[in-house]
Amino acid sequence: QWDVALDALEQIETIYGPLSQYDYAENILFRNKNTPESIMEIQHTYTQGALTYTSNVACICQPYPRAANSAVYDGVEIPEMGTAMTTWTSMRPNSYFCDGLQTKKSNDKRKTLNMAWEYDGKPFSNVGTRPWLGPKFWCPGMRDSYDSNNYKVFRYADAVLMAAECWCMKENLEQTKFYLNQVKNRAGIAEFTVFKSWERTLEEIQNERARELIGEFQRKFDLVRWGIWYTKTLESADYETVRNAILPCHEYYPIPDTQVVYSGYALDNKEYEKYGL
Numbered sequence: 001q002w003d004v005a006l007d008a009l010e011q012i013e014t015i016y017g018p019l020s021q022y023d024y025a026e027n028i029l030f031r032n033k034n035t036p037e038s039i040m041e042i043q044h045t046y047t048q049g050a051l052t053y054t055s056n057v058a059c060i061c062q063p064y065p066r067a068a069n070s071a072v073y074d075g076v077e078i079p080e081m082g083t084a085m086t087t088w089t090s091m092r093p094n095s096y097f098c099d100g101l102q103t104k105k106s107n108d109k110r111k112t113l114n115m116a117w118e119y120d121g122k123p124f125s126n127v128g129t130r131p132w133l134g135p136k137f138w139c140p141g142m143r144d145s146y147d148s149n150n151y152k153v154f155r156y157a158d159a160v161l162m163a164a165e166c167w168c169m170k171e172n173l174e175q176t177k178f179y180l181n182q183v184k185n186r187a188g189i190a191e192f193t194v195f196k197s198w199e200r201t202l203e204e205i206q207n208e209r210a211r212e213l214i215g216e217f218q219r220k221f222d223l224v225r226w227g228i229w230y231t232k233t234l235e236s237a238d239y240e241t242v243r244n245a246i247l248p249c250h251e252y253y254p255i256p257d258t259q260v261v262y263s264g265y266a267l268d269n270k271e272y273e274k275y276g277l
Helices: 001-016 024-028 095-101 154-167 175-188 198-215 221-227 229-236 240-245 257-262 269-275
Strands: 039-044 151-155
Touching: 001 154, 024 151, 039 154, 095 198, 095 229, 151 154, 154 198, 154 221, 175 198, 198 221, 221 229
Parallel strands: none
Antiparallel strands: 039 151
16 A cells, blocks of 8 residues: 555655755664664663663674673774673674675775674674674673664664655656665665666665665565565575575464464464475
């Protein structure tokens, strides 16, 4: 229901105005809480010996490993990170992202916040094939596994890209370009100008959502919404174990049997049954 969505998005646009007024670096760092561009953030806080409400996402988003009793992460000292945090084996951007969508050689202003090949001019030891996740996700001064960053779930850039997608589906090229290029202009990359097909235009919006919203907890749901989760995950996963583990039915979580019964079998797990699960 594209018109219904656009009505809501226009209300947001009335409040937030042009995207260009929001500095990317200031607004997307998880450590910067409740920034002007934010629409919804998960609120976290940590005070030693006092209020504690945290998660542990940052534990798997730091350069790894950390040398014992030091602020040296993968061979590079990062003083702001401190010496008391717990780091786990880290996630990394997949090759599809860092070698294609947002490369080290690109002019994209977002790359050095989304990914980290170095810190303060000093290269990390283990980034020969893929970088670490970048400062966007780091939690300076974290103690143990208490990540007190806020998690940005819905930013204005997301709404702007939603508007681009709605206008694309309504086949209004000028409006599509107007909203999509707001995001591209802020990132310092080339505008979308050459129209080839509506399918290619939607693909460009999908790619821009990946570049802009990396790590903001939405990609899986976007891919499901577009009906491409299984094929895209299968072709872009870096690990054979992932490719062997996923099935088309995993697009959605299984429904607990008790809920199936409570629904009078209006809900079912037949997709899982197809694969003997």
